[in-house]
Amino acid sequence: MTVPFDVARIREDFPILRQTIRGKPLVYLDSGASAQKPRAVIDAMVQAMETQYANVHRGLHWMSERTTDAYEACRDAVAALMNAADRSEIVITSGSTMSMNLVANSYGRGVLKPGQAVVISAMEHHANIVPWQMLRDSHGIELRIAPISDAGELDMEAFERLLEDGKVGLVAITHMSNVLGTVTPAERIVQIAHAHGAKAMLDGSQAIVHRRIDVQALGCDFYAWTGHKLYGPTGIGVLWARRELLEAMPPFIGGGDMISSVTFEKSTWAQVPHKFEAGTPAIIEGIGLKAAIDYVQSIGYDAMAAHEAALTDHALARLGNIEGLKIYGRAQDRGGVISFALDKAHAHDVATLLDRQGIAVRAGHHCAQPLMQRLGVDSTSRASFGVYTTLEEIDVLADTLTRVREFFA
Amino acid sequence: MAETFDDLRDLYQEVILDRGRHPRHALRLETFDATAKGDNPMCGDRVQVYVRFAPDGTIAQTGFEARGCAISIASADLMADSVQGRSKSDTVAMFATFREMARTGVCPACDTAMERLAPLSGVHEYPSRVKCATLPWHALIAALDDVKETSSE
Numbered sequence A: 001m002t003v004p005f006d007v008a009r010i011r012e013d014f015p016i017l018r019q020t021i022r023g024k025p026l027v028y029l030d031s032g033a034s035a036q037k038p039r040a041v042i043d044a045m046v047q048a049m050e051t052q053y054a055n056v057h058r059g060l061h062w063m064s065e066r067t068t069d070a071y072e073a074c075r076d077a078v079a080a081l082m083n084a085a086d087r088s089e090i091v092i093t094s095g096s097t098m099s100m101n102l103v104a105n106s107y108g109r110g111v112l113k114p115g116q117a118v119v120i121s122a123m124e125h126h127a128n129i130v131p132w133q134m135l136r137d138s139h140g141i142e143l144r145i146a147p148i149s150d151a152g153e154l155d156m157e158a159f160e161r162l163l164e165d166g167k168v169g170l171v172a173i174t175h176m177s178n179v180l181g182t183v184t185p186a187e188r189i190v191q192i193a194h195a196h197g198a199k200a201m202l203d204g205s206q207a208i209v210h211r212r213i214d215v216q217a218l219g220c221d222f223y224a225w226t227g228h229k230l231y232g233p234t235g236i237g238v239l240w241a242r243r244e245l246l247e248a249m250p251p252f253i254g255g256g257d258m259i260s261s262v263t264f265e266k267s268t269w270a271q272v273p274h275k276f277e278a279g280t281p282a283i284i285e286g287i288g289l290k291a292a293i294d295y296v297q298s299i300g301y302d303a304m305a306a307h308e309a310a311l312t313d314h315a316l317a318r319l320g321n322i323e324g325l326k327i328y329g330r331a332q333d334r335g336g337v338i339s340f341a342l343d344k345a346h347a348h349d350v351a352t353l354l355d356r357q358g359i360a361v362r363a364g365h366h367c368a369q370p371l372m373q374r375l376g377v378d379s380t381s382r383a384s385f386g387v388y389t390t391l392e393e394i395d396v397l398a399d400t401l402t403r404v405r406e407f408f409a
Numbered sequence B: 001m002a003e004t005f006d007d008l009r010d011l012y013q014e015v016i017l018d019r020g021r022h023p024r025h026a027l028r029l030e031t032f033d034a035t036a037k038g039d040n041p042m043c044g045d046r047v048q049v050y051v052r053f054a055p056d057g058t059i060a061q062t063g064f065e066a067r068g069c070a071i072s073i074a075s076a077d078l079m080a081d082s083v084q085g086r087s088k089s090d091t092v093a094m095f096a097t098f099r100e101m102a103r104t105g106v107c108p109a110c111d112t113a114m115e116r117l118a119p120l121s122g123v124h125e126y127p128s129r130v131k132c133a134t135l136p137w138h139a140l141i142a143a144l145d146d147v148k149e150t151s152s153e
Helices: A007-012 A037-052 A061-084 A096-110 A130-139 A156-163 A187-193 A241-249 A283-299 A301-320 A345-354 A367-375 A393-409 B001-007 B012-020 B070-083 B090-105 B113-126 B127-144
Strands: A092-093 A117-121 A144-145 A168-174 A199-203 A222-226 A237-242 A259-262 A267-271 A325-328 A337-342 A362-364 A381-385 B034-040 B047-052 B059-067 B148-150
Touching: A037 A283, A061 A092, A061 A283, A092 A096, A096 A130, A096 A168, A096 A199, A096 A222, A096 A237, A117 A130, A117 A156, A130 A144, A130 A367, A144 A156, A156 A168, A156 A187, A156 A267, A168 A187, A187 A199, A237 A241, A259 A345, A259 B090, A283 A301, A283 B070, A301 A337, A301 A393, A337 A393, A345 A362, A345 A381, A345 A393, A345 B001, A345 B070, A345 B127, A393 B001, B012 B070, B012 B113, B034 B127, B047 B070, B047 B127, B059 B127, B070 B090, B070 B127, B090 B113, B090 B127, B113 B127
Parallel strands: A117 A144, A117 A168, A168 A199, A199 A222, B034 B148
Antiparallel strands: A092 A237, A222 A237, A259 A267, A325 A337, A337 A381, A362 A381, B034 B047, B047 B059
8 A cells, every 4th residue: 555544634524533422532433334424524515505505406596506506516426436327327315225215116116027036135234125025025026035155255156046047137235244344246246147137236335435336347237325324414325227227217206306297197207317306305415425425536445445454454353352252254355344242241232331432333233134143143243444443443442342341251 | 440331330230230141030931821022123132021920810920031131131130020929000000110210210109119120220321221121021011911022112
């Protein structure tokens, strides 16, 4: 790594990190749930509300035109971030959950036929399980589950076998597990899906934070992610899809902004992507997401990935040395999300004790109950890292976990 | 080392750590008259409560099987002690008092019978943990009401 990563300088960009929690410096290790916001994002949103706020796509006045430009700049930033072929392939949604529900309801009901199958994996977030179950029950789609190994990697041979009968219309798999940190072999997944006549969707909610996503290089058909994990606001996310797919798909939510014309007899739809964007969008959040993307691009994915790899290696080494601590997920290709359990203490008790030392982790099933069942646990604790995470914070976590274990011994 | 968590002793009093580690009533009763499952869907905690009634309809024995944190297991164990010999209406009233104590940390309505449960009052400072303490009670009341499943939501 030739480019030095100045984490101290980056931390200055995040006002919240100056806080103390219960008298202790905040050690925020829950970025996988939601990342903190840099000053640039906060300022962009406040400034938009203070100086040029109006509704978008409809006003003929100065304020609306300015706000429309600022909001639509988000779409351009997303398209550049993901290397989309065209900005019309970017559907702005309320988050990954809505992106997945959009595909399930629109592509699922409008293009997939009853009797076809959808393949997900054993390590999906509930947001990439439940919409397909609902589709299964309402539309006669079969749901197939690709298994994972004990190390937490997708079993590629078993995955391919699930597609052999040619009935699979869509593969929808995480690009990075929110529990195990596993980065899945996305290009290979897409190749296998296409070889068997299926489309491929990737849930990039975690991956977008950790890797440069190039949808044209990945070759996938749908890619979903959410803004708030990428240092942006809540309530805004992205569905990227190939333009020809979006054009073939019926709208999912009806309302204003998504129509071309409306009479009581019949309505016609706006061009893509607006066909999928009914109602007043999350305007301020869009402006905030643009600022977040600019911020991330200014640091650069290469630098972020190198920083994260150093943090992850250090954390795996430090946590791996704690007696009675088990780490879940040992994939070769992985990101900075680490789930673990202590033999003497339940995950919730661990989280409460860590919280008393100012350390924020997540504890529970991480919206992945089937994966918990696969791992044979009810819950785990999870530390997840961001651009502002330091090696020293990981040392604080490891030292405190040693004491937590003594407390419950 | 241990003093790191000194300010947590309000929450994790010795009796809670002890009951969390070595619960007295963590068993499926060989014979029981009522049972119900409690689920905390937000965190994945689960408890199955078993109740055997005396001929007069009061609670003769309570047992439980739980997957959960120290707070929920200690609470289930102390509950099993506390409700023995009580009628259904007594038990319902006791839960109402206990829930108020868990939420507020104070207990104006507490009598000596509640003393055993007092160590759990520390949860009021941790709103996300109050449900850990009340989950076994929800399951017990569901069993008394002949309901099979309940949640702490």
